[in-house]
Amino acid sequence: MQRHIFVLIALFFVSCNAPETDRASSTEQYLIPATAEEILKHVKDADARVVLVNVWATWCPPCVEEFPDLMAVYNQYKDQGLKIVFISADSEGQADGAIAFLKAHGVDFPSYIKLKSDRAFINTLDPDWWGAIPATWLYDSAGNKRHFWLGKTSREQFEAKIRDVLMGGGQGVL
């Protein structure tokens, strides 16, 4: 039932934002319940040169502190091909708070909320990850994992790795 409500919310925002030109300036966004498999598929299919995947939660203070830096990075590099996929680790009962938080930070693209058990979600998203958040991954245009940050990370640290990948450099695939 909860999932259906989320899908309806998502569809509502999609339909409201139908004109592409309007969407860019809109502050509306939506929160889609998704499994790790669905999120990884989205990352692989993203038409982007670099994709940041960030797992956060409203109950996680360092995630909340880090969020403005992630949005600053997004705004700085989106025209160069950066996309960000935010995944909320909030429970479905906390989804309203997560949506309000995303809106307050100007997120105007689809975001996700974790489905399924922690264990399945963590193992599928990254078998090398033990579940601590905030956690952020950097993927290149081919969907290869290029970097992983655990814990609160600064704008400068994100930018250094993003620039590496955008310039075609950096260290190899993780």
Place this chain on the structure above:
Amino acid sequence: MHKLLAIALVLAMGFNAEAGKSKTLALGAEAPVTDLEMKGTDGKMYTLESVQGEKGTLVIFSCNSCPWAVKWESRVASIGNAYLSKGFGVIVINPNDPRRAAEDGFDEMVARAKALSYEFPYVVDPASQVAHAFGASRTPEVFLFNAKGKLAYHGAIDDNASDANAVEAAYLKDALDALLAGEAISVSETKALGCSIKFNEDS
């Protein structure tokens, strides 16, 4: 000179960026830093060696500030107290730097241990050294050693932080019972979402 300074700064930043990414202790490994003294909320000093139990030793990295640690803390108290009386050594270690999380200050830890009626030590990890040595990354995170001192279980307390009544897999309790019965632990590694440890960045 400026170049050297720049290199030093980059190295320092790199070190901090890597905080919490130490290699996690593997199953079968022995506990590291067993002689490191840690201050308990009762004012006494403890080492991992001093809390070893005849049946095994339960080490939990937890804290006051993480909402998920808080959700599990009453279960930490009941499991810890119960298995302490069954011959296990039990210790809960707070690895967070209180400068980064005020709720993890010593006085706050004393109050929490008292409120939860911990019968086992709740100690400060000096400069996050123990967490680094274990390769721990989050709170709460469990490391259970068997009677021979080998890591037998690592991971979550159970499969439901939010609701103790809805737990379907009581990983830690099952592992403790298996050790007591001299049986194999059926699930020896599990994962759960939790708060990243707020490491002391000076260490």
